[in-house]
Amino acid sequence: MPQMSKVELYAAIRRDHRGGMSMRELERKHGVTWRTVRKALDSATARCESYRQQDDLALMQARCEELTDLLDGREAR
Template sequence: MLPKSKVDLYAAIRRDSRQGLSNRAVQRKYAVGSLTVQKALSSARPEPRKKLPSWATRLDPFKPLIDEMLPNSRHQASRSASQATARSGTRTSSQS
């Protein structure tokens, strides 16, 4: 059974290596590469995950324009919707 976390994987790799398994055998047993075995043997803890940079979206160039179009208050849109429904006499799903 394969280890559940990377810390457990590193511990298992070190344990098997101490018991005399070759690096190649450890690679096959845990389905990892030689670099992973080398890292596990050189360090007890795996290095932390890298933070991914935020991605630019296609909407980013238009955000200032959208902000100009929208009302300043976040709640103004919901107030406008409730006023419009009050005038027409219909009920929205949020009012039921």
């Protein structure tokens, strides 16, 4: 059997976990350690959280620029 890429392996682990397999079963089926299983299961939620944080940061930066422009306008009067 050809070796899977990391992305394919993580996707297969997450799919099997959603199907009801325990972590121990996932380790045996995919021939990986418990840490790899944990990384695969955690990676799905961590990615979404990082995008949310980037969006929040972009909004905060935009708001900061608006406030700076507003304050600079007041000082010019």
